[in-house]
Amino acid sequence: MSARRVTDTAVGIVLVLTFLAPVYWMINVSLQSSDALLRTPPAWFPADPTWDGYVEAIRTQGSHLLTSLVIALGTVLFTLLVSAPAAHALARFRLRGTLALVLVVLLVQMVPGIVMANSLYPVFSQLGLLDSYAGMILADSTLTVPFAVLILRTFMSGVPGELIEAARVDGCGQWRTFGSVVLPVCRNALITAGLFSFLFAWADFLFAVSFTTGNTIQPITVGIYRFVGNQTTNWNGVMATAVLASVPAAILLLTAQRYVAAGITGGGVKE
């Protein structure tokens, strides 16, 4: 019995290592010199590691990483401000049209991103939102708000009704009750929604490439895309940038794994 379990673990480790080989390769390449990359057979391990790739990554892509950080944080803030009250209302109030709203939210997620890009472009052009942080935050929020509403609503409908009743009896208004009872109880759900909103905005490429020209701001995904498209590219620099752009995902996985599973099954959505 225990022998079988050990075998299972061994098989599991082999499966994971095989599956994650591309991630290993990204790290391996990021630590090699550009000359080493043009050798065949390739160096399987970074035996002689160098930070050249990272130096180039920071030099050429550092500002784009910052741009994405600002956009992602802005998206988290906007998303939570808009979604949390709405989720509470959809979970608790018996308002006419609630089901219709939930359906709209579900449908938003199913509309292909290219359609959103195509249709938002003229609107953004009119409103002067192209090449701006505000525009990117609003565009990315079309991805994150529906997701956050759905996941928060599921959690918020689990808040015991007695808690809310008690606050109401004490004379709290709806908003006060929401702020001092519902939000604290739903802290974990808010973290989950916030983390995923960050990741969605951070990883967005379609809106970034559609709504920025690179003149003023350029998110990191577009930075990598143009970096890769450059024929004389140093791949150690590209892979170092890729590693840096993966940091939020890695942090999310290491610190909040249980929220990740909840996020996938709760909203079930990714671009």
Next chain:
Amino acid sequence: MTTASAKTTKTGAAPPRRGRRGIGGGRERLVRWTFVLPMAVFLLLFFCYPVSRNLMMGFQQWTVASFYEGGAPFVGLDNYVELVTDPLFGTAVLNTALFTAGSLSFQFVIGLGLAVFFQRRFPLSGVLRGLLLLPWLLPLVVSGAVFRWIYDEGFGVLNQVLLGLRLIQDPIPWLSSTQYALTAAVIANIWVGVPFNLVILHSGLQAVPASLYEAAALDGAGPWQRFRKITLPLLRPVIAIVLMLGLIYTLKVFDMIMVLTGGGPANATETLTTWSFALSFEEFDFGQGAAVGNVLIVIALVFALLYLRSIRDSLRSEGEPR
């Protein structure tokens, strides 16, 4: 999602007493609407309005000038006629179908295999399963860039390994040959999609009672028989959801193809999504781009409705108490 909330609505969502409505009801109802208002306004402005405009744009002739002068004449079905008669239309539809079918089937089979494997309990199973989520969390552009270097004809590790194992004689031009590019894109996309299938199918498997397996084992059923007679039938609803969502998401894959091939070489990887992008943002013919997008909407909508139908009951029980 469904199980958790179905459980909680019964105890949790007791809305404030009905009797109050008569007295302060009007004001109270207004206050409640203020909770929904920001989201409603946001969705109206940045979803409903643009998308309905997109439907219109499909019937308009857009040029760069339309953005400045605002004039985009209605041209009826011209955009659609042009699309359908464009030789690229058939190519894009076929590529989209192949890309979707190829990605979906392998993602599903591998994801199901892994989910069944991780159904057993063994040391580190939780950690290992968690690590498998990584490809799903990475920005697609990052994965695309990694695969692009892996696929490199001269120095990519894939060709080096295949040559080393003597599986091929000459390096394969994965991304620069019309013969291999679509396959290469599909393989990369499978890698990205497996974790999604794994997570959903694994949570579905948790709901299958262990006693069923024990009873079947007592009756002498082998592992394969237990899988076919117990696991698959009980997993049917979850499988339907995974495949439908997977289909909707795969239809709109953009990042991976753009980074790997940009739709090339010679349109070998041009899908409806990348074509729509090229029409709008490279040729600035937003009318045609919108038309292709609308075709995508219709396809996605059909499957979205199927999906909503399959989760309808759980929605109703949550969304409108009573």
